[in-house]
Amino acid sequence: MTTSVLAETLRKHSKLSESKIAKVVAAYKPFPTKHNQVLVRKGDIAKYLYFVEKGYLRVFVTDASGNQFTRFLIEQGMEGTAFPSFISQNVSSASVQCVGKAEVLRISYDELQKLYRAVPEFERPYRKIIELAYVASIYRIESLISMNARERYIQLLREKPKWVQQLPANVIAEYLGITKETLSRLKSAK
């Protein structure tokens, strides 16, 4: 039986047989990364979808003054990339980077299309993933338009305590849409 976070995740979220799981897992290739390695650079086309076996990836954009803003954090057991670029195969406005050390698998756009043909039942979990990612983004929009910095921080602390523990404060701040100084003050105030 295949053992990997990817295999575990497929068992948990789909009803694929062990042989189909093995096929899917075989299509994702381990991709060795260095500390903070950039996987997709702004201006590139996102050719790969990344599955996180260990650690975190961040998807971020940069403004004219060089400030960085974290669009998404991808944790162990999740997959992602610069999504708009990946589905359209156009250049990406965002970059994707490992947060510190991370272990990832990757599958190319073309290989993924082949996989859909080889394992048609894999389409359903894929669509579910997109739906869930969409729902998550709806709630993120909701908190960004309706809550202030403190409320958003408290919500993150409640819903993703591990992120706050494990990720550098500046990454958390970028994700919340505030500066690292403001986050630091929120922490010390309570």
Added chain:
Amino acid sequence: MTTSVLAETLRKHSKLSESKIAKVVAAYKPFPTKHNQVLVRKGDIAKYLYFVEKGYLRVFVTDASGNQFTRFLIEQGMEGTAFPSFISQNVSSASVQCVGKAEVLRISYDELQKLYRAVPEFERPYRKIIELAYVASIYRIESLISMNARERYIQLLREKPKWVQQLPANVIAEYLGITKETLSRLKSAK
């Protein structure tokens, strides 16, 4: 040949035959609405997906003090509802309301599932719709975390000038995540 905004939209975004288009269109029922009518109330389960033939719908949430925040605006030719509730068939944290007068069609969750079985090629445009909605929400998150109120307003003016012209200022303000006073000042300042 069926004539409706829905039929037009299907012709434009899919390769369905006229007979399939007729089937899809037949499954969506006209739903008469009053001025500012609420279609989904917070606490309800979103049982219907709404297609906008004319006007706009807004999806909004309310905070403890009764302030409203517009999560999404749905314009002519688009469809939507309280999406997280619709796909999970759980109670909704958001409400859906007509902005002024609107003409809508609707299809129930169950009828939609039947439609997928009756017209399997309809699944693909549905998935595309979700993917596009997801991409749109990614860009919305991006502007909320990386831009200030003025920048977001200018971007909206550039990308959706009609919304700014046609929708009440307080709805635009809620969509931008700012107060109506701040929006009013942004307008007069330039």
Added chain:
DNA sequence: CTTAGCTGTTGATAAATGTCAAAAAAATCA
């Protein structure tokens, strides 16, 4: 056509958050 209620504007002020600079603390790697 008129009035009651929304909708939008403006002013004064307060609160939240950002910016810049510097010091302190922590993490990395040679």
Added chain:
DNA sequence: TGATTTTTTTGACATTTATCAACAGCTAAG
């Protein structure tokens, strides 16, 4: 380990945005 770099905290101050209140304009329905 020690040196170097990166991250985090703190302070002073500036800017942005919200809040509250008053008023003006508009609009929909009688």
